[in-house]
Amino acid sequence: MKKLLQIAALLLLIYSYAFAKTSTEPLDSIEEIVSVFQSGSSKELAKFFDQGIDININGNQGDYSRSQAELVMRDFFRKFPPMGFQLVHKGSNSDQVINYIGNYESEDGVFRVFIRGKREEGEIKVYSLDIVKGANKN
Structure with missing residues (x-):
């Protein structure tokens, strides 16, 4: 009986360590x-959107729920299929607020993408997305 308890304790320890290891790593990152x-x-x-998100695509701006914003971005990706995306700036005002700038390339040209969000429990929650056509690559 004592050996069974030791094995159970060992398995519990291994499980706890594995769970703690994965839960402390950021689930969502800018690389994703x-x-x-x-x-x-x-x-x-x-999946990275906050409950409500402000999206501005070439001056066409709106406040959307996560599911509405998904549809807006689906239309954008259909109209302008990706050929590449490069992050050109990482910034933050604090540990919680993040700002990123990237260049989104499609056949129709380059779009400058401004991503604003916050960190909550190790995850990025995007609350603002601005996409402007005709930005320089640099």
């Missing part, structure tokens, strides 16, 4: 968002 822009997946991008 870059990858999503490169693939053009509105569904994957929506």
Whole structure:
């Protein structure tokens, strides 16, 4: 019986360590968002959206729920399929507020993408997305 308890305790310890290791690593990072822009997946991008998000695409601005924003981005990716995305600036005002700037490339040209968000429990929650056509690559 004592040996069974030791084995159970060991398994519990291993499980706890594995769970703690994965839960302390950031689940969502800017590298994942870059990858999503490169693939053009509105569904994957929506996972990073806050409950409400402000999206401005070439002056067409609106406040959307996460599901509405997914549809807006789906339309954008359909009209302008991705050829590449490069992050050109990482910034933050504090540990919680993040600002990123990237260049989204499609056949129709380059778009400058401004991503504003916050960190909550190790995850990035995007609350503002501005996409402007005709930006310089640099």
